[in-house]
Amino acid sequence: MVNLIGFYALVLGLGLSFPIIFFSIQNFINSKILDKKLIFFTFLQFFLVLISFLGLIISFINSDFSNETVFNHSHTTKPLFYKISGTWGNHEGSLLLWLLVLTSFIFLFFLRSKEQPKKYRILTLLFQQLIIIGFFIFLLKTSSPFNYIFPLPSEGLGLNPILQDPALAIHPPILYVGYVGSSLIFSSALSAMSLNYISKEWAKHIKEWVLISWIFLTIGILIGSIWAYYELGWGGFWFWDPVENVSLMPWLVLTTLLHCILVLEKRLMLTSWVVILSIAAFSLSMCGTFLVRSGILNSVHTFANDPERGLYILIFLFSLIFLSLFIFFFFYKKNEKDKLSFFLVSKETSILINNWFMMYFLSVILIGTIYPIFLDVISSEKISVGPPFYHKLIIPFLIPFLFFMTLGPKLKWIKSDLSDKIYLVIFFILSFLITLQITKHLETKFIFNTILIIFAFHLFFITIKDFVVKRFNNLSQNISHLGFSLFILSILFNNLFSTEVITNLKVGETFSSDKFNIKFEKLSQKKIENYQSIIGKFTIENSNGIIEIMNPELRIYNQPKISTSEADIKTDFFSDRFITMNIVQNQEYFNVRYQTKPLMIWIWLSTLLIALGGITSFFKKKI
Amino acid sequence: MYGRKVKLRFFFITSIFITIILTVFLILRSLEENVVYFQSPSEIQNISEIKKKKIRVGGMVKLNSITANMDEINFIITDFKNEINVIYSGAVPNLFEEGKGVVAEGYLKDKNFFIASKILAKHDENYMPPEVKAALEEK
Numbered sequence: 185m186v187n188l189i190g191f192y193a194l195v196l197g198l199g200l201s202f203p204i205i206f207f208s209i210q211n212f213i214n215s216k217i218l219d220k221k222l223i224f225f226t227f228l229q230f231f232l233v234l235i236s237f238l239g240l241i242i243s244f245i246n247s248d249f250s251n252e253t254v255f256n257h258s259h260t261t262k263p264l265f266y267k268i269s270g271t272w273g274n275h276e277g278s279l280l281l282w283l284l285v286l287t288s289f290i291f292l293f294f295l296r297s298k299e300q301p302k303k304y305r306i307l308t309l310l311f312q313q314l315i316i317i318g319f320f321i322f323l324l325k326t327s328s329p330f331n332y333i334f335p336l337p338s339e340g341l342g343l344n345p346i347l348q349d350p351a352l353a354i355h356p357p358i359l360y361v362g363y364v365g366s367s368l369i370f371s372s373a374l375s376a377m378s379l380n381y382i383s384k385e386w387a388k389h390i391k392e393w394v395l396i397s398w399i400f401l402t403i404g405i406l407i408g409s410i411w412a413y414y415e416l417g418w419g420g421f422w423f424w425d426p427v428e429n430v431s432l433m434p435w436l437v438l439t440t441l442l443h444c445i446l447v448l449e450k451r452l453m454l455t456s457w458v459v460i461l462s463i464a465a466f467s468l469s470m471c472g473t474f475l476v477r478s479g480i481l482n483s484v485h486t487f488a489n490d491p492e493r494g495l496y497i498l499i500f501l502f503s504l505i506f507l508s509l510f511i512f513f514f515f516y517k518k519n520e521k522d523k524l525s526f527f528l529v530s531k532e533t534s535i536l537i538n539n540w541f542m543m544y545f546l547s548v549i550l551i552g553t554i555y556p557i558f559l560d561v562i563s564s565e566k567i568s569v570g571p572p573f574y575h576k577l578i579i580p581f582l583i584p585f586l587f588f589m590t591l592g593p594k595l596k597w598i599k600s601d602l603s604d605k606i607y608l609v610i611f612f613i614l615s616f617l618i619t620l621q622i623t624k625h626l627e628t629k630f631i632f633n634t635i636l637i638i639f640a641f642h643l644f645f646i647t648i649k650d651f652v653v654k655r656f657n658n659l660s661q662n663i664s665h666l667g668f669s670l671f672i673l674s675i676l677f678n679n680l681f682s683t684e685v686i687t688n689l690k691v692g693e694t695f696s697s698d699k700f701n702i703k704f705e706k707l708s709q710k711k712i713e714n715y716q717s718i719i720g721k722f723t724i725e726n727s728n729g730i731i732e733i734m735n736p737e738l739r740i741y742n743q744p745k746i747s748t749s750e751a752d753i754k755t756d757f758f759s760d761r762f763i764t765m766n767i768v769q770n771q772e773y774f775n776v777r778y779q780t781k782p783l784m785i786w787i788w789l790s791t792l793l794i795a796l797g798g799i800t801s802f803f804k805k806k807i
Numbered sequence: 808m809y810g811r812k813v814k815l816r817f818f819f820i821t822s823i824f825i826t827i828i829l830t831v832f833l834i835l836r837s838l839e840e841n842v843v844y845f846q847s848p849s850e851i852q853n854i855s856e857i858k859k860k861k862i863r864v865g866g867m868v869k870l871n872s873i874t875a876n877m878d879e880i881n882f883i884i885t886d887f888k889n890e891i892n893v894i895y896s897g898a899v900p901n902l903f904e905e906g907k908g909v910v911a912e913g914y915l916k917d918k919n920f921f922i923a924s925k926i927l928a929k930h931d932e933n934y935m936p937p938e939v940k941a942a943l944e945e946k
Contacts, residue, residue, distance in 0.1 A: 418898070544830055547830065551835075566845035567842040567843060567845065568842070568843045569842055570841060572841045573837055573838060576841070577833065577837055688876065688877050688878070688879075693877070695877070746901070747902075764898065766898065766900070768873060768880060768899065770871070770873055771874065775875075775880070777898040
């Protein structure tokens with residue numbers, strides 16, 4: 185019953201697209217004011233998708249195994265919380281969620297764009313409808329979440345245990361708001377371009393939407409990264425895995441866009457650049473969906489490998505890109521009325537320079553992600569591109585990037601001079617001395633890292649100084665930039681000063697080195713509803729004589745029958761201690777991995793700070 | 808002569824052009840140095856010389872082949888045609904089991920011994936890395 189309602193709500197929702205398009209066009213040509221019917225229909229469409237989504241959630245809660253999606257991804261013994269989160273922990277459900285956000289955003293857009301011209305609003309709706317229809321058809325045709333199974337199975341197949349985790353329950357919805365938010369920027373840019381409405385007012389209005397997507401994307405990536413840190417048991421936070429990269433690429437574009445929009449709003453410059461970025465942000469989000477959903481990449485996110493799905497998204501993506509290029513070349517007229525003077529030493533220049541660096545980082549990541557796929561297709565040679573590639577190409581260029589990030593906010597718009605910037609030099613010398621103190625015992629192969637630390641400290645001190653001197657002026661930018669300097673610093677220290685021990689131990693044995701003694705005390709067992717757990721007890725004594733007891737865990741889930749290691753992590757403000765253990769099959773040995781990771785928590789906190797800057801900027805205008 | 812503006816624009820466009828070329832060159836060069844090739848045990852038997860380059864080897868973990876001591880874990884990767892001994896000291900992922908697919912990354916010692924520095928995790932019991940699948944299908 186619920187299944188039927190869910191399915192027909194979707195069909196009706198798709199059907200509603202026709203009156204929406206019909207009335208939009210009519211309204212666009214004829215009347216002066218916006219037809220209220222349109223707002224109502226957009227709401228109705230959102231409402232229908234919501235009903236369908238709730239229907240799927242109810243099927244999951246009731247463990248209704250006549251539904252194929254529920255059967256494939258749920259189990260009666262699963263805790264209620266994970267039954268609900270299982271709704272979007274699979275391909276079909278996550279696409280329904282995507283559609284839900286898509287329809288809710290266009291409705292919200294209507295509510296929040298009352299001062300905008302009527303034609304612009306309607307045209308944005310039309311472009312957004314194109315995307316919505318595309319996803320409706322995709323969902324109904326290739327991946328309906330409401331397929332029946334007959335005869336009725338008595339038990340489901342269960343959700344992959346590593347997805348049964350609070351962080352991963354909220355990771356997809358947050359990330360999706362970020363991804364899908366970029367669709368609205370895309371539609372809006374296309375519409376503003378066709379109507380020749382790229383202006384300071386438009387920049388001001390669309391900035392809000394860029395901020396929303398950017399904030400959610402930042403937090404979404406952060407949560408995914410934290411999850412990977414404690415759940416996958418490798419103790420790292422970023423693996424340059426293709427799936428991580430595809431979320432980072434739209435983020436980079438959105439960050440660039442956020443800065444360009446400022447230039448557009450203040451100076452009416454870089455209009456074409458803003459438009460290109462708006463298109464790129466959404467195309468890369470779609471590209472991410474394509475890579476993840478097509479099963480080309482190998483990762484946790486690859487739910488099911490179905491070439492038909494990938495092909496559909498690819499065709500859809502290319503038609504959207506083609507459409508936007510068509511509009512860009514044939515409808516778009518440059519709107520920079522007064523040919524503005526452009527001086528070398530100014531805020532615009534530094535923003536522009538860092539834009540180019542961002543695009544460089546983007547192309548490195550894009551090539552590193554796409555190249556292996558490309559090579560596989562043309563020569564069927566299997567390769568992988570690992571972290572060294574990215575580190576080598578990104579780290580050195582972060583140095584000038586950080587420098588312009590420090591300098592830029594200190595410069596004025598239009599024209600500025602450097603004579604009153606002596607304090608920059610003083611702080612630079614200070615950063616240099618501090619770095620020298622910290623890194624004097626390091627080998628010379630870390631030369632780039634050391635220079636990077638200097639510049640990160642520099643940015644850090646300058647932003648701190650701004651907090652003291654300027655207080656609430658430029659608060660949001662200061663918070664984000666401070667966050668970024670802390671982010672770079674904590675990553676570098678984390679990398680340079682981490683230690684790791686990997687060994688195989690039997691119960692009762694001790695591993696000794698000059699840094700730690702790790703004693704495997706005992707094993708105990710526990711039985712929980714949907715898994716069995718084996719808990720190890722380890723005492724770790726470090727060279728200062730401090731003793732810590734840690735309890736890593738191994739879980740063997742009943743459905744699906746998979747074992748996972750749960751790391752035990754002790755966190756404080758200075759460092760994380762991280763231990764995992766694993767069974768070595770048919771042996772008495774356990775594989776034990778112990779790591780100390782300095783400043784780990786600061787990587788998370790600084791990313792939060794970066795996002796917080798965006799949040800402050802979002803709310804500042806309201807007050 | 809040309810005006811200042813034209814000269815400036817010319818300078819601007821050339822510098823952008825040069826930057827882009829340099830960037831692409833730089834990226835492709837380090838790509839060449841840093842890619843890791845994937846090989847099956849049979850492919851390793853057929854290579855002519857042992858290079859000092861990181862590779863990935865994939866296939867099935869042979870039944871009853873895992874042994875361990877305090878420092879290392881040894882096992883055999885097979886594609887049911889040829890096999891290779893792997894010496895590994897490092898952390899093992901959860902789904903590392905005999906009779907299941909595996910991908911190991913490291914250096915070849917000779918055609919029969921592989922020193923692995925990493926074993927790749929997979930996250931789903933039914934899931935097989937595309938490389939391993941292709942390698943097994945070739946037999």
